[in-house]
Amino acid sequence: MSQEFSGKGDPLKLMHLLWGKVQAPRRGPKPKVSLSELVAAAIVIADSDGIDAVSTRKVAEAVGISPMSFYTHVPSVAELHDLMLDQVLAECTQPPKDWQSWGWRQRLTCIAENLWQHYMRHSWVVEMETHRPILGPNTLANYELALSAIDGLGLDEIEMDMTVTSLHNYVLGAVRHAAREQSVWKDTGMSDNEWWFTIAPFLETLDYTSYPVTSRVGPVVGEAYGVGDPQRAFQFGLERFLDGMTLLIKRRG
Amino acid sequence: MSQEFSGKGDPLKLMHLLWGKVQAPRRGPKPKVSLSELVAAAIVIADSDGIDAVSTRKVAEAVGISPMSFYTHVPSVAELHDLMLDQVLAECTQPPKDWQSWGWRQRLTCIAENLWQHYMRHSWVVEMETHRPILGPNTLANYELALSAIDGLGLDEIEMDMTVTSLHNYVLGAVRHAAREQSVWKDTGMSDNEWWFTIAPFLETLDYTSYPVTSRVGPVVGEAYGVGDPQRAFQFGLERFLDGMTLLIKRRG
DNA sequence: AATAACTATTTACACTGTACAACATTTAAA
DNA sequence: TTTAAATGTTGTACAGTGTAAATAGTTATT
Structure with a gap:
């Protein structure tokens, strides 16, 4: 696994992602996928193949976008990991x-x-x-x-x-x-x-x-x-x- | 980090390495470094730069052997990790x-x-x-x-x-x-x-x-x-x- | 001297995260 | 209606990873 941690990036950005407080884009093309779809796909991969199998490329492929499109939704894998942890914990609330x-x-x-x-x-x-x-x-x-x-x-x-x-x-x-x-x-x-x-x-x-x-x-x-x-x-x-x-x-x- | 685990390889081999029960080679050139030197070098790297910095190449370089010579001493990084864990725990015995x-x-x-x-x-x-x-x-x-x-x-x-x-x-x-x-x-x-x-x-x-x-x-x-x-x-x-x-x-x- | 056993090295491949630049699409402003 | 800004998407590229495979070099036994 990757001991990436989201502290490298902007902690505030992660907060906004966690709480769904990212303002909807005013211009530009519609995003093909939503953030939670992306995170959900990552969780599916992790559940079946372990966290090491969760790579940006595989997650992107799972939701049908190109590898680099991943980064329009999530700043890096570190943030993805944190989002996965919070999203999956919904089962225990x-x-x-x-x-x-x-x-x-x-x-x-x-x-x-x-x-x-x-x-x-x-x-x-x-x-x-x-x-x-x-x-x-x-x-x-x-x-x-x-x-x-x-x-x-x-x-x-x-x-x-x-x-x-x-x-x-x-x-x-x-x-x-x-x-x-x-x-x-x-x-x-x-x-x-x-x-x-x-x-x-x-x-x-x-x-x-x-x-x-x-x-x-x-x-x-x-x-x-x-x-x-x-x-x-x-x-x-x-x-x-x-x-x-x-x-x-x-x-x- | 890498969630490699030594179970992939031969568990017995790891045991022999842990207990120093590998028979000394009878022929061939003398090994440049010993196993414990290798493990010690890996621990130094981990202490200062974290476990992610412990790659086969860096450990090999630290002890002055070529990247692939690493595998003469240790079957894979997974075994190295286990050896590191046991060796460093000597402080708590x-x-x-x-x-x-x-x-x-x-x-x-x-x-x-x-x-x-x-x-x-x-x-x-x-x-x-x-x-x-x-x-x-x-x-x-x-x-x-x-x-x-x-x-x-x-x-x-x-x-x-x-x-x-x-x-x-x-x-x-x-x-x-x-x-x-x-x-x-x-x-x-x-x-x-x-x-x-x-x-x-x-x-x-x-x-x-x-x-x-x-x-x-x-x-x-x-x-x-x-x-x-x-x-x-x-x-x-x-x-x-x-x-x-x-x-x-x-x-x- | 020949051979077997062993270490060390070089090359190569398939992965990874992601920086960067070009392109495509949608909307607000002119 | 045109233009410009903003954004999503994509392809290319690079440095790093573990390690398989082949090769070269060294030593003890026969």
């Missing part, structure tokens, strides 16, 4: 039914799990998460939803922000392995299990005297879930975090 | 003094903060974290150290593994913003503050009726730490996680 009747813990759990599934559906997002927050409409709506889940519990504004940020960060850190497993499998056809079986014989030849605890824990873990069970580790850490949140909320409430 | 006298909470805090600083020193690592665990000597030593921090507390092996994994995942998720801020600043010269001031006027023109909680929380947060304080959010989440761990350990102990 609506609360489920019964949301109102839930407690905060159920809400946060739901948010974390939805986010997990979102990252699994679009694993390129995980590889791409950019630096500065993308202050687009959907990213903001997603933030709003998370904040509303813990509103009125006695936490101050700073604590609310950090709760949401920490939770999001945790999910992103935890989903990495699972999401990448998907990408790798799609690209190479090799599952984690196959990979594990390939290297297992080698691992047995190593000297583990420098790793005493590992040599005790490793085999048990290996027996239980091979090289790792990302979803199980995710649930484990999530519960510890929420347990910790319970203590804080009790102190405040 | 030794316990500090007084480690023995510490409690588990102080140990885990220390591990998390060291890891944070490690990612900040080498922010390219954050952009690159690969899919499958890199079962190299330093990665394993790092795992061993973390396990030893919580050994003997009554947690079973599975819980120990998931504790270490969750903690690592959390740090990685939380450090992203801080690490990227460094990268972006290095590359573009624009700090988060400058960026924030550039877009702030635009943000004030938006309609926040769809974001009621955000419009209450946002200004307070903005006043406190602008667009975000990654380190503070990191500490916050870390404490919640450790509080949650305390509960679990009490139940087990």
